[in-house]
Amino acid sequence: MKTINLSENNSILNLYMAELRDKKYQQNRLLFRNNIRRIGELMAIEVSKTLEYKPKTVTTPLGTIDIPLPKDDIVVATVLRAGLPFHEGFLDVFDHAENAFVSAYRMYTNREHTEVGVHTEYMATPSVKGKTLIIADPMLATGGSMAASIEALCKTGKPKAIHIACVIAAPEGVDVVREVLPEGSTIWCAAIDPGMNEHKYIVPGFGDCGDLCFGEKL
Numbered sequence: 001m002k003t004i005n006l007s008e009n010n011s012i013l014n015l016y017m018a019e020l021r022d023k024k025y026q027q028n029r030l031l032f033r034n035n036i037r038r039i040g041e042l043m044a045i046e047v048s049k050t051l052e053y054k055p056k057t058v059t060t061p062l063g064t065i066d067i068p069l070p071k072d073d074i075v076v077a078t079v080l081r082a083g084l085p086f087h088e089g090f091l092d093v094f095d096h097a098e099n100a101f102v103s104a105y106r107m108y109t110n111r112e113h114t115e116v117g118v119h120t121e122y123m124a125t126p127s128v129k130g131k132t133l134i135i136a137d138p139m140l141a142t143g144g145s146m147a148a149s150i151e152a153l154c155k156t157g158k159p160k161a162i163h164i165a166c167v168i169a170a171p172e173g174v175d176v177v178r179e180v181l182p183e184g185s186t187i188w189c190a191a192i193d194p195g196m197n198e199h200k201y202i203v204p205g206f207g208d209c210g211d212l213c214f215g216e217k218l
Contacts, residue, residue, distance in 0.1 A: 001178060001181060001183060001184070001185055001186070001187075002185075002186045002187070003174055003178075003186075003187040003189065003192075004046075004186060004187070004188050004189065005189050005191065005192050006042075006043070006046065006188070006189065006190050006191075007189075007190060007191040007192070011042075012042075013039065013042055013190055016035045016038055016039055017039075017167075017190060017191055019031070019035055020032065020035050020036070020039075020167070020206050021204065021205075021206045026206070026207070026212050029212065029213060029214070029215070032212050032213060033085040033213050034085075036085040036086050036089070036138060036167065036209070036213065037085045037086065037088050037089040037092070038089060039086070039089065039167055039190050040085070040086040040087065040088065040089020040090045040092070040136060040165070041089040041090075041092050041093055042089075043089070043090070043136075043165050043188055043190065044089065044090045044092070044093035044094055044134075044165075045093055046188065047134060047163050047165070047186075047188065048070065048093065048094075050161075050163075050186070051070045051071070051072045051132065052070070052071045052072055053068035053069060053070055053071060054068065054069065054071045055067065055068050055069075056068075056069045072131070072132040072160065072161075073098075073130070073131040073132065073160075074094050074096070074097040074098070074131060074132045074134065075097060075098045075099070075100055075125070075126060075128050075131050075132070075133050075134070075159075076090045076091060076094055076097045076098070076099055076100070076134045076136060077099070077100035077101065077102060077125065077133065077134065077135045077136070077149070077153055078100075078101060078102070078135070078136045078137060079102050079103075079135070079137040079145055079146070079149055080101055080102065080103045080122075081210050081213075081214060082137070082138050082139065082208075082209040082210035082213060083136055083137045083138060084213070085213055086136045086137070086138050086165070086167065087099075087136050089136075090134060090136050090165070094134075097134075098126045098131075099126075100123070100124065100125030100126065100128070100153060101122075101123070101124045101125070102122070102123045102125075102148075102149045102152060102153065103121050103122035103123070123152055123153070125153055125156055126156070127156045127157045128153055128154065128156050128157050128158075128159045129156065129157020129158055129159070130157065130158070130159070130160050131157075131159055131160055132159065132160050132161045132162075132163070133153060133154075133159040133161070133162045133163070134162075134163045134165060135149055135150065135153070135162070135163070135164050135165065136165040136166075137149070137164075137165070137166055138166060138167040138168070138209040139166065139167065139168060139169075139202065139205075139209050140164070140166040140168070140169035140170065140173040140174065140177065140187075140189070141169075141170050141172075141173050141196055141200055141201065141202050142170075142172060142173055142176065142196070142200050143172065143173035143174070143175070143176030143177045144176065146164065146166075146173070146176075146177050147176055147177055147179070147180045150162070150164075150177070150180050150181065151180060161184060161185065161186075162181060162182065162184075162185040162186075163185070163186050163187075163188060164177060164181070164185065164186070164187045164188065165188045166187075166188070166189050166190070167189075167190045167191070167209070168189070168190065168191050168192075168193055168202055168205055168206065169187070169189045169191070169192045169193070169202075170192070170193060170194075170195055170196050170202045171192065171194075171195060172195065172196060174187060174189075174192065193205055
């Protein structure tokens with residue numbers, strides 16, 4: 001099992017992450033969503049390097065050429081609602097992928113908002129049996145929503161491989177998800193922050209991704 005932190009190597013990803021974290025930049029939802037999407041595109045390209053490939057002969061106007069193409073059947077899944085722009089970034093790269101959607105969200109279980117539970121109420125997915133499953137969710141905080149999503153999706157069949165993709169993770173969430181992932185899985189993070197505050201938000205993080213993308217909820 002591997003955990004890959006893309007922030008360990010400098011790239012244009014640094015600029016997108018700096019803008020996402022900036023309180024002033026966050027005031028423009030369109031720009032915020034666009035950076036979430038662009039990070040999805042960059043991460044999808046990194047994931048594509050791990051797939052299996054086989055050559056295909058392509059006919060051009062002047063001849064033929066063999067080009068290695070991915071042989072994996074891919075399902076890109078996301079956790080509603082914050083994951084939608086991130087999901088779109090992956091689809092910009094894996095445009096032939098099937099799609100899955102899970103409604104798994106956390107709820108505070110005490111008055112002080114320091115204890116969190118997970119509620120799952122909706123899922124739309126093809127079978128993931130024998131396929132490469134990519135679950136894209138921007139925030140991996142407690143890990144509860146992601147763990148519930150993994151378990152729900154894998155009930156449709158055993159995937160060939162599982163990739164967990166997030167923009168920002170907390171070490172606690174990574175540990176929780178590693179407990180439910182099969183061997184050979186990979187966790188991809190654009191950044192891993194030091195931890196969470198008493199309300200289970202990643203610090204320094206960038207706040208509530210769903211609210212920043214789409215507006216505050218009741």
